[in-house]
Amino acid sequence: MRKEVDILLKDIIKNPPKKFIYMLTGKLPNKLLDTELPYTTNKKADFVIELEDSSILHIEFQSYNDKNMLDRMLEYFFLIYRKTGNRNIYQFCIYVGNDSLKMQNEFQFPFFKYSYKLIDMRQINCQDLISSDNIEDKLLAALCNIENPKLYVNHMREVLESLPKKERQDKIYLLIEIMKLRDILKEGLIKIKKEDSAMPIRVTIDLDEIINDPLLGEIARMAIEKGEKVGYEQGLQQGLQQGLQQGLQQGLRQGRIIETQEDIIDILEYKYGEVPEILINYIKKVDDIDKLKGILRYSVKSSCIEDVMSYVESVVGD
Numbered sequence: 001m002r003k004e005v006d007i008l009l010k011d012i013i014k015n016p017p018k019k020f021i022y023m024l025t026g027k028l029p030n031k032l033l034d035t036e037l038p039y040t041t042n043k044k045a046d047f048v049i050e051l052e053d054s055s056i057l058h059i060e061f062q063s064y065n066d067k068n069m070l071d072r073m074l075e076y077f078f079l080i081y082r083k084t085g086n087r088n089i090y091q092f093c094i095y096v097g098n099d100s101l102k103m104q105n106e107f108q109f110p111f112f113k114y115s116y117k118l119i120d121m122r123q124i125n126c127q128d129l130i131s132s133d134n135i136e137d138k139l140l141a142a143l144c145n146i147e148n149p150k151l152y153v154n155h156m157r158e159v160l161e162s163l164p165k166k167e168r169q170d171k172i173y174l175l176i177e178i179m180k181l182r183d184i185l186k187e188g189l190i191k192i193k194k195e196d197s198a199m200p201i202r203v204t205i206d207l208d209e210i211i212n213d214p215l216l217g218e219i220a221r222m223a224i225e226k227g228e229k230v231g232y233e234q235g236l237q238q239g240l241q242q243g244l245q246q247g248l249q250q251g252l253r254q255g256r257i258i259e260t261q262e263d264i265i266d267i268l269e270y271k272y273g274e275v276p277e278i279l280i281n282y283i284k285k286v287d288d289i290d291k292l293k294g295i296l297r298y299s300v301k302s303s304c305i306e307d308v309m310s311y312v313e314s315v316v317g318d
Contacts, residue, residue: 015134016032016136017129017132018132018136018137019128020124021049021051023124023128024119025090027051027053027055027057029049030049030051030054031049032050033049033056043075046059046061047060055087055088056087058076058080058090058092060072060073060076060093062093062095062096062103063095064099065099066103067103069103069104069105070105074114090117091116092117092119093116093117096121121143125144126145130155135167135171139171139174139178143178143181146182156175160175173255173259253289260289261283264283264295264299267296267299271305272305282312286312291315298311
C-alpha cells in the first residue's frame with residue numbers, strides 16, 4: 001500500500017503543482033530535476049524541483065509515520081547538496097496519512113543543527129488548491145481537509161470534462177485513487193447521507209464499490225460512458241449482457257489491470273530505456289492484479305532489466 005501511494009503521488013506530480021509549491025516556498029517552480037542521487041546504491045528522492053530563483057525544493061510524501069524520517073531527510077539533504085552544488089535547499093515532508101502526525105523533524109548537537117519542514121496535508125487550505133488553474137493542484141486538494149466532498153467532486157467533474165481525451169482518462173483514474181486515501185471523505189459521505197436519506201451512499205471506498213457511489217461513481221461512469229479505456233468499454237458491453245452493475249465492476253477491474261501493466265512498462269522505460277517487445281508482451285499476458293502488483297514492486301527494486309525478464313517469465317509460467 002505504501003509503495004502504491006508513492007507511485008500514485010509521483011503520477012500526480014509529473015508536472016509541478018504550481019500553486020502548491022508557491023504555498024510552500026513563496027516561489028514558482030522552474031523545472032523538475034533528476035531525482036537519482038549519487039550513492040553507493042541507487043537512492044531516489046520523491047521530488048527535486050528547481051525554483052524560479054535557481055534554489056532547490058525537495059519534497060517527500062509520507063503516508064505513514066516513519067521513525068527514521070529525520071535520518072532519511074538529512075541523508076537526502078547531503079546527497080542533493082552534493083549533486084546540485086552550493087544552492088539554497090528547501091526540504092519538505094508532506095504527511096498524507098490518516099493517523100496523527102508523530103514524526104520528528106529536527107535535532108541539535110553542540111555544533112550542528114538540522115531541521116526540515118514537516119507538514120500535515122490536512123492543515124493546508126484546500127480551497128487555495130481547488131481554485132488553482134493547475135490540475136495537479138486540484139488533485140492534491142483531495143488530500144486536504146475537504147469539508148464538502150460533494151462540491152469538490154462536482155467541481156472536478158467540470159474540470160475533467162474540459163480536458164483533452166488522453167489527459168482526461170489519466171486524471172480520472174488518479175482522482176478516484178487519491179480520494180480513496182482519505183478517511184475524511186468517508187465521513188463526508190456519511191454526513192451527506194444523513195442530510196438526504198434518499199441518497200443511497202456506500203461509505204466504504206473500495207475500488208469495486210466506487211461505481212455505486214453517487215459522488216465518486218459519477219466520475220467513474222463518465223470514464224466508462226465515454227469509452228476512455230478499453231477495459232471500461234469491455235465492462236460496459238458485458239454489462240449489457242449480464243447486468244449493468246456486474247459489467248461496470250468488471251470494466252473497472254479490467255481498467256486497473258491495463259493501468260498497472262502500463263505503469264510497469266513506464267517504470268522500466270524510465271529506469272532502463274527501451275523495453276524489449278517480448279517483455280512488454282509477457283507483461284500484457286498477466287491479467288491477475290495481485291501478480292501485476294508483484295511485478296510492479298519487483299520492477300521498482302530491480303537493478304537490471306534481465307532480472308525483470310526472468311521474474312516476469314516465472315510469473316507467466318505459473
